[in-house]
Amino acid sequence: MHDIRAIRENPTDFDAALARRGLDPISPSILAIDTERRAKITAAEAALADRNAASKQVGAAKASGDEAEFERLRALVSDKKAEVAALEEEAKDMDAKLNDLLLTIPNLPYADVPDGADENDNVEIHKWGTPPTLDFDAVEHFEIKSVTRGMDFETAAKLSGSRFVILSGAIARVHRALAQFMLDTHTSENGLTEVNGPVMVRDSAMLGTGQLPKFSEDSYQTTNGWWLIPTSEVTLTNIVAGHTLDEDYLPRRYVAHSLCFRSEAGSAGRDTSGMLRQHQFEKVEMVSVVKPENSDAELDRMTNCAQDILERLGLAYRTVKLCTGDMGFGARRTNDIEVWLPGQNTYREISSCSTCGDFQSRRMNARFKRTGEKKPEFLHTLNGSGLAVGRCLIAVLENGQQADGSVNLPDVLHGYMGGKTKINADGSLG
RNA sequence: GGAGACGUGGCCGAGUGGUCGAAGGCGCUCCCCUGCUAAGGGAGUAGGCGGCUUAUACCCGUCUCGAGGGUUCGAAUCCCUUCGUCUCCGCCA
Numbered sequence: 001m002h003d004i005r006a007i008r009e010n011p012t013d014f015d016a017a018l019a020r021r022g023l024d025p026i027s028p029s030i031l032a033i034d035t036e037r038r039a040k041i042t043a044a045e046a047a048l049a050d051r052n053a054a055s056k057q058v059g060a061a062k063a064s065g066d067e068a069e070f071e072r073l074r075a076l077v078s079d080k081k082a083e084v085a086a087l088e089e090e091a092k093d094m095d096a097k098l099n100d101l102l103l104t105i106p107n108l109p110y111a112d113v114p115d116g117a118d119e120n121d122n123v124e125i126h127k128w129g130t131p132p133t134l135d136f137d138a139v140e141h142f143e144i145k146s147v148t149r150g151m152d153f154e155t156a157a158k159l160s161g162s163r164f165v166i167l168s169g170a171i172a173r174v175h176r177a178l179a180q181f182m183l184d185t186h187t188s189e190n191g192l193t194e195v196n197g198p199v200m201v202r203d204s205a206m207l208g209t210g211q212l213p214k215f216s217e218d219s220y221q222t223t224n225g226w227w228l229i230p231t232s233e234v235t236l237t238n239i240v241a242g243h244t245l246d247e248d249y250l251p252r253r254y255v256a257h258s259l260c261f262r263s264e265a266g267s268a269g270r271d272t273s274g275m276l277r278q279h280q281f282e283k284v285e286m287v288s289v290v291k292p293e294n295s296d297a298e299l300d301r302m303t304n305c306a307q308d309i310l311e312r313l314g315l316a317y318r319t320v321k322l323c324t325g326d327m328g329f330g331a332r333r334t335n336d337i338e339v340w341l342p343g344q345n346t347y348r349e350i351s352s353c354s355t356c357g358d359f360q361s362r363r364m365n366a367r368f369k370r371t372g373e374k375k376p377e378f379l380h381t382l383n384g385s386g387l388a389v390g391r392c393l394i395a396v397l398e399n400g401q402q403a404d405g406s407v408n409l410p411d412v413l414h415g416y417m418g419g420k421t422k423i424n425a426d427g428s429l430g
Numbered sequence: 431g432g433a434g435a436c437g438u439g440g441c442c443g444a445g446u447g448g449u450c451g452a453a454g455g456c457g458c459u460c461c462c463c464u465g466c467u468a469a470g471g472g473a474g475u476a477g478g479c480g481g482c483u484u485a486u487a488c489c490c491g492u493c494u495c496g497a498g499g500g501u502u503c504g505a506a507u508c509c510c511u512u513c514g515u516c517u518c519c520g521c522c523a
Binding site: 005037038041042044045046048049051052054055056058070073074075076077078080081091095202244246365367369371372374375376377 | 448493
């Protein structure tokens with residue numbers, strides 16, 4: 001949600017920033033609505049002021065017992081009623097019109113975000129580790145001999161259709177271990193507060209973080225109107241919706257492990273094999289709520305938290321700063337972390353860390369008040385995966401694969417695996 | 431699922447049709463007094479929107495007592511809808 005006053009003051013910069021996202025100038029139509037809106041408000045309020053003044057005199061006349069005057073004023077106020085109602089209606093319509101339009105406009109990229117059309121224009125800003133050198137041809141995760149039995153797409157399709165999977169045995173265990181490892185690391189080492197919250201939310205929550213009104217097709221909705229969250233960013237960020245926080249309550253840093261649901265409309269044909277892109281998946285999500293002056297540093301901190309998980313797992317990755325054309329709706333700047341997948345012989349996204357500035361907090365009306373200051377200010381919100389659990393499973397399996405079809409597990413997971421260190425070629429733990 | 435109660439400012443809590451954006455208390459800010467492990471006195475203290483403006487400073491207008499709608503000349507106060515909270519019963523992981 002954009003500040004209409006900022007647009008009013010500098011429409012040229014606003015359009016220029018949106019142009020970097022490939023959008024046509026929109027400030028003229030916004031300002032036209034805004035101008036009319038303000039004219040309507042002024043007119044409606046003037047009429048209201050008249051009515052209120054007369055109404056006040058009605059009370060005085062009644063109190064003094066002047067019945068004739070009372071009746072006269074009463075009629076006057078009554079006459080004003082229709083006029084006021086009509087003007088208020090118009091003002092409200094224009095306000096809604098402006099609001100509806102503003103809700104569909106994406107966030108403005110920060111100046112340092114590189115221009116570009118798609119992922120090919122993203123800029124690498126960090127690289128860690130070396131892809132494993134294998135003396136055999138690496139295969140994709142679902143082709144690894146020890147994995148096939150515990151990763152069943154056919155049976156899942158029978159139950160639910162495509163883009164679902166049933167994990168079992170050692171694979172399910174590694175998947176669970178990864179989620180626990182991530183949560184433990186973030187809470188014990190990185191200072192995040194663990195949260196376990198709803199995966200079904202109202203419209204207002206989805207509006208707050210920006211999934212609605214534009215992207216309703218991307219998510220699922222229950223018959224009674226709840227949305228299945230596409231990410232627990234929705235749950236975590238909306239914790240502060242509608243609140244005015246004390247300055248010393250900040251920063252808030254949350255982490256949650258949750259199911260996520262995505263329709264993947266528009267992804268037909270992409271990543272159809274394996275469990276890279278599912279309708280239902282698990283993710284450990286981080287959300288930070290901070291003061292404006294701290295959000296840049298917070299994005300670095302959050303990105304480091306996500307990278308830290310991969311480093312502890314010993315997985316090679318690179319971090320890219322997304323270009324304007326590849327950034328999500330609500331982001332001002334986004335760092336994607338891409339993990340090396342030997343089976344695909346490339347880096348694939350496993351985390352996306354974004355700062356939204358005050359874009360979401362304006363939608364949610366989430367503010368804070370500085371000590372001693374009168375005016376509340378909008379918070380800054382950030383979100384990032386830390387990490388996508390399913391994709392991390394893929395990475396662990398592909399990077400740990402051996403010539404005989406077994407998989408060596410990262411050291412940090414051994415404690416979560418009852419001391420087991422590998423998945424044997426037959427699928428058992430060893 | 432059934433029955434009932436309730437939703438007021440940062441917090442607690444008065445207020446059942448007009449003088450209420452709203453008593454009182456707590457908290458917080460400033461000032462005074464006092465002087466040592468404490469207290470006393472005074473003042474101030476909601477937000478949104480529109481206008482004015484260099485201004486997120488004043489000032490003016492307007493809206494907001496969970497939200498939306500209605501009755502009325504006029505609503506925190508009456509009615510309806512809705513969301514939420516609590517209590518009892520039922521059911522249940």
